[in-house]
Amino acid sequence: MSTVIAFIIIFGALVFFHELGHLIFAKRAGILCREFAIGMGPKLLSFTKNDTVYTIRLLPIGGYVRMAGEDPEMVEIKPGYRVGLLFDKNDEVSKIVLNNKEKYPDIRVIEVEHADVEHELMIKGYEEGDDDRLQTFRVSRKANFVENGKETLIAPYDRQFASKTLGQRTMAIFAGPLMNFVLAFVVFVIIALIQGMPTHEPMLGKLTPDGAALEAGLKEGDIIHTVDGAEISTWEDVVEVIQKNPEKELEFFLERDGQDLTIPVTPKAQEVEDGKTIGIIGVYSPMEKSPLKSITYGAKEVYIWTKEIFSMLGKLITGQFSIDALSGPVGIYVSTDTVAKSGVLYLMKWAGVLSINLGIMNLLPIPALDGGRLMFFAVEGLRGKPVDRQKEGMVHFIGFALLMLLMLVVTWNDIQRFFL
Numbered sequence: 001m002s003t004v005i006a007f008i009i010i011f012g013a014l015v016f017f018h019e020l021g022h023l024i025f026a027k028r029a030g031i032l033c034r035e036f037a038i039g040m041g042p043k044l045l046s047f048t049k050n051d052t053v054y055t056i057r058l059l060p061i062g063g064y065v066r067m068a069g070e071d072p073e074m075v076e077i078k079p080g081y082r083v084g085l086l087f088d089k090n091d092e093v094s095k096i097v098l099n100n101k102e103k104y105p106d107i108r109v110i111e112v113e114h115a116d117v118e119h120e121l122m123i124k125g126y127e128e129g130d131d132d133r134l135q136t137f138r139v140s141r142k143a144n145f146v147e148n149g150k151e152t153l154i155a156p157y158d159r160q161f162a163s164k165t166l167g168q169r170t171m172a173i174f175a176g177p178l179m180n181f182v183l184a185f186v187v188f189v190i191i192a193l194i195q196g197m198p199t200h201e202p203m204l205g206k207l208t209p210d211g212a213a214l215e216a217g218l219k220e221g222d223i224i225h226t227v228d229g230a231e232i233s234t235w236e237d238v239v240e241v242i243q244k245n246p247e248k249e250l251e252f253f254l255e256r257d258g259q260d261l262t263i264p265v266t267p268k269a270q271e272v273e274d275g276k277t278i279g280i281i282g283v284y285s286p287m288e289k290s291p292l293k294s295i296t297y298g299a300k301e302v303y304i305w306t307k308e309i310f311s312m313l314g315k316l317i318t319g320q321f322s323i324d325a326l327s328g329p330v331g332i333y334v335s336t337d338t339v340a341k342s343g344v345l346y347l348m349k350w351a352g353v354l355s356i357n358l359g360i361m362n363l364l365p366i367p368a369l370d371g372g373r374l375m376f377f378a379v380e381g382l383r384g385k386p387v388d389r390q391k392e393g394m395v396h397f398i399g400f401a402l403l404m405l406l407m408l409v410v411t412w413n414d415i416q417r418f419f420l
Contacts (some may be wrong), residue, residue: 180359
């Protein structure tokens, strides 16, 4: 599989499900989601459905769900503005035209005296040709601003992020990382259903073509009873004896098709980390397929990798790892290239691990990330009122700038490590 295609598919899936979590729970809370974007930068593709614009953008460095009220609403109608109004069949304003009014023959142009399209949903003003009479116009909840031919849906306050309860806002933000854990769980379950799961039975799984096991005459399905006289009860026992005896002939007493056999096997030596040498015979653990157990396996894999990633984070914080150990998009691309050569199942597992990693990173209490926003929600819950939005926005802005700086440093390290 092409590395570029594999990288795009993995990246797209991770970002898609992360942002889908935000989108689902935001919409369930009644929040207007203006845009669901995969990628950043210039727009490549887009379509609109149920008030949301779905876009794919050029740069594969993330994605976002733009919710109404998270940023100041884009259009503010002030007294003295001249705007054009178009009406629906209920005689409510359906379009508020800000310029190029001459393109709309049925438009009614007014000079605004007062407008509130968030709470009261009305506009007061004087219509052209009737400057002495102040009129009030009701605004539809589905009305659009029209500027330079582009329509933007208004956002009544009850459809804005800030209007929702603390629990609803928290869930809308937490759902993104949560979906990454769900995605990883599903991926690991699918892997278990396709290839099976390792068992603890002292039975041989698949043999490698160049391994000592195949050379000695061992076969897949052989049940091991003893190795050099040592009792064997689990697969882990088999591995332990083999690894402790590199290049030493071992007597395997085993059962094959109901018959007992004794076969000598000499494990080959393989050097691992810290210069240590272990024995290997080129055999995989036995596998079993079970729909029910695959669910347990998926949950267990998520737990194991979550624990491992937190462990590595702890080492990074305590200085046991340097920043050079971090990888950005370039490093992930190179690793994806390596994993892709091993096959689709390995690539799927790599995607599951990356998904967990993305979920954990986003939950860290770092400004501009989901965890940073959840931290402010926790403060709001403790003090009984939200933090000033301008102060929170400044913290997130600084955090975002620092994250971009870190991304540049990590990317440069990746380029030096792999290409220079």
